[in-house]
Amino acid sequence: MKSFFQFITEAQSQASMQAKKLNLKSDGHGGWLDNRGEFVAKTEKGKLKFVGKNNVPGGRDTEKPIGSSATQPKPEPQLSAAPAPTPPAAPPQTAAPEDTAEMPDTLTVAFGRFNPPTVGHEKLLKAAQKASQGGDLKIYPSRTQDPKKNPLDPDMKISYMKKMFPDFEESIVNDDKMKSIFDVLIAAADEGYGNVNIVVGSDRQAEFENLAQKYNGDLYNFDLIRVISAGVRDADAEGVEGMSASKMRKAVMDDDFQSFRKGTPKTLDDGDAQALFDAVRQGMKLKKKKEVTELWQIAPKYDQKSLRENYVKGLIYKIGDIVENLNTGLVGEIIRRGTNHLICVTKEEYMFKSWIKDVMEYTEVKMERKTRVPGKPNTLAGTGGFFKYVADMTPGFEKGDKTNLQPGAKPYSGYKQSSIREFINKYKVKK
Numbered sequence: 001m002k003s004f005f006q007f008i009t010e011a012q013s014q015a016s017m018q019a020k021k022l023n024l025k026s027d028g029h030g031g032w033l034d035n036r037g038e039f040v041a042k043t044e045k046g047k048l049k050f051v052g053k054n055n056v057p058g059g060r061d062t063e064k065p066i067g068s069s070a071t072q073p074k075p076e077p078q079l080s081a082a083p084a085p086t087p088p089a090a091p092p093q094t095a096a097p098e099d100t101a102e103m104p105d106t107l108t109v110a111f112g113r114f115n116p117p118t119v120g121h122e123k124l125l126k127a128a129q130k131a132s133q134g135g136d137l138k139i140y141p142s143r144t145q146d147p148k149k150n151p152l153d154p155d156m157k158i159s160y161m162k163k164m165f166p167d168f169e170e171s172i173v174n175d176d177k178m179k180s181i182f183d184v185l186i187a188a189a190d191e192g193y194g195n196v197n198i199v200v201g202s203d204r205q206a207e208f209e210n211l212a213q214k215y216n217g218d219l220y221n222f223d224l225i226r227v228i229s230a231g232v233r234d235a236d237a238e239g240v241e242g243m244s245a246s247k248m249r250k251a252v253m254d255d256d257f258q259s260f261r262k263g264t265p266k267t268l269d270d271g272d273a274q275a276l277f278d279a280v281r282q283g284m285k286l287k288k289k290k291e292v293t294e295l296w297q298i299a300p301k302y303d304q305k306s307l308r309e310n311y312v313k314g315l316i317y318k319i320g321d322i323v324e325n326l327n328t329g330l331v332g333e334i335i336r337r338g339t340n341h342l343i344c345v346t347k348e349e350y351m352f353k354s355w356i357k358d359v360m361e362y363t364e365v366k367m368e369r370k371t372r373v374p375g376k377p378n379t380l381a382g383t384g385g386f387f388k389y390v391a392d393m394t395p396g397f398e399k400g401d402k403t404n405l406q407p408g409a410k411p412y413s414g415y416k417q418s419s420i421r422e423f424i425n426k427y428k429v430k431k
Helices: 004-021 098-102 119-132 154-164 181-190 202-214 245-253 257-262 270-283 304-312 384-392 420-427
Strands: 031-033 039-044 047-050 106-112 136-141 195-200 224-229 322-325 331-337 341-345 351-355 359-361 371-373 397-399 415-417
Touching (some): 106 119, 119 154, 136 154, 181 195, 245 257, 245 270, 257 270, 322 351
Parallel strands (some): 106 136, 106 195
Antiparallel strands (some): 031 039, 341 351, 397 415
């Protein structure tokens, strides 16, 4: 039997390991502080429990209260574990350094939503090709699908990308395991690459730089990581410079095919462009033309006022909600709400920050886990995780392999469905 001292030591070690990952320091009394002295977590039952901004014992709170009439309140103190993304002050680097060609073990990657793909994305792909300097290049479209910001499913999106950008057809990767930038970097390290270039838009350079460098040596090991800007994008500009997926979704919402067509390259003929327009409209579930919907949900950058109003009122992105970062693909639980950004922690205990315009609520449509978060079961009907959760409590189901399924039943990993007839016969009253 373990002694009381052993239990205490093991609990402290587990909490300490979690805190070490997040660069937190102990206050000597079971609490954990960031490098600015902010109290952000406490040890409870051997694990870290993060505390909200308004119930921090002894902490400093410079954030204005929710509901303040100020349109631009001062930002809260930043956590060093994952600083809020900020635009680069100097002109971004638009090409890889000259020595890239001398590194045959260097992989250049581009990770993005491309939902829908636009002529503006071609600029990103060309910048990635230039940065690779003839080396290995891989383009990873994200895997998320939802009616508001990601209307095309991954297979359809990638199919259109290969039509629109034929020069990059071989570099576009369709892999359902590459859901986040971490998945991409881990896979690259496992394949033996010693260096990696990540090409992103200038507005996302700081965010990717922070994440990629922070976990190098933990999740993956690279000798050198470069985050390279594909160039500055002006949302108000005409043509390629100002084209974005948000504008394309807005055009679909407005039933404006002409504006939508301007966002597609010449490699896509009118018939395919119309088919893409219809596919996006169907994915957005706009059954009727000019159907009224909320612009801030479809294209938040064009209605940031409404987005912020809903956020300040506490109608969206609450503490404990699960959200997905649309740029990096990371999914995590909200542990703190900033003035215009969120601090989140993934299930693997990795912290990240996101602007509120760059996240969406995680719908869990594809969640295969039995628990949504620790202690909360997955109750979303239609998911594999919900099936597993119910199966554990239902007579006639038992854990095992995927054999003995009922005709037409969908197999779920780790479970087998006993014959209903056998179950009925087993408990049938014999006369």
